[in-house]
Amino acid sequence: MHLLLTLAMIAGAPAPAEPAPTPSESYAVYDRITHRVTGKDVHKPIRSASLVKILIAIEQLETRGNDPRIEPMLRSSDDNAASELWVENGWEQLVVRTADRIGLEDTRPPENRGMWGYTAVSAYDVVKTYRYVLEKAKPSVRRTIMGHLQRATKCASDGFDQSFGLPSATWKPAFKQGWSGFGDPEKPCVDRPRPRIQWDLDLKSPAMHTSGTCLFSIVAVLTLHPQGTTYKQAAKRVTRVTEEVTKHRC
Structure with a gap:
């Protein structure tokens, strides 16, 4: 009798609560003087969000030439410009080609070719992409990409404030940010933000990334x-983590 009662009580007891998910980060810092990469989980795959726009710009510039849409795509992270260039440059094959050309180890195209923000990248590959732009790309490609990133705006075209991470933690960086899964901005950074494209919405594990150059370092901080x-x-x-990884560097 007591055994049956005990079993009934156990069966009726609520299941133990699952532990709350915790934030995660991976990062890589490349020292352009010592040529060393340091970081945490540098090869961990994570969806790129808008960091893939650097690959879009590289492909466009190296295969089709300059285009006026590159400026808003890189400076204000314009999704409409990125979507048009993504389609015109071969959808997911753009990622395959640029990853092969640059020698990226962890970068993979999205399973759904329309969702460019779901391209898989790693902190190591993001740093390696910047190294390619700075060290191997043609001068015209380097000047165009880095010139726009040096003039990145505080407000993105979708209304989010993109001054987190490197621009808040370091001095005069050239930077490209990425974010996904935060819905629409509560307080738009601009008066009339453009609507976000459907495939940039991700309701799982909001992502936020900061990447770029500062002084003699290349930095990539990717977070979920x-x-x-x-x-x-x-x-x-993201800004706090960036401050930690760039301390005494930038």
Whole structure:
């Protein structure tokens, strides 16, 4: 009798709560003087969000020439410009070609060819992409890409403030940011933000990345956050991590 009662009580007891998901980060820092890469989980695959726009720019510039849409795509992270160039440059094959040309180890095209933000990258590959632009690309390609990243705007075209991470933690960086899964901005950074394209929305594990150059370093900080994390909370965390990994470097 007591055994049956005990079993009934166990069966009716609520299941133990699952532990809350915790944020995660991976990062890589390349020292252009010592030529060393340091970091954490440097080869961990993570969806690129808007960091793939650097690959889009490389492919466009190296195979088809300059295009006026590259400027808003890189400076204000314009999704419409990126989507048009993505399609015109071969959809997911753009990633295959650029990854092969640059020698990226962890970069893979998205399973759904229309969702360019789901391209898989790693902190190591993001740093290697910047190295390619700075060290191997033609001068015209390097000047165009780095020139736009040096003039990146505070406000992105979709209304988000993209001054987190490197621009908040370092001095005069050239930078490209990425974010995904935060819905629409609560307080748009511009008066009339453009609507976000459908495939840039991700309701799982909001992502926020910062990447670029500062002084003699190339930096990539890629982060994922629990659902429900606000853009402001994620931005503060990315900036804090960036401050830690760039300390005494930039």
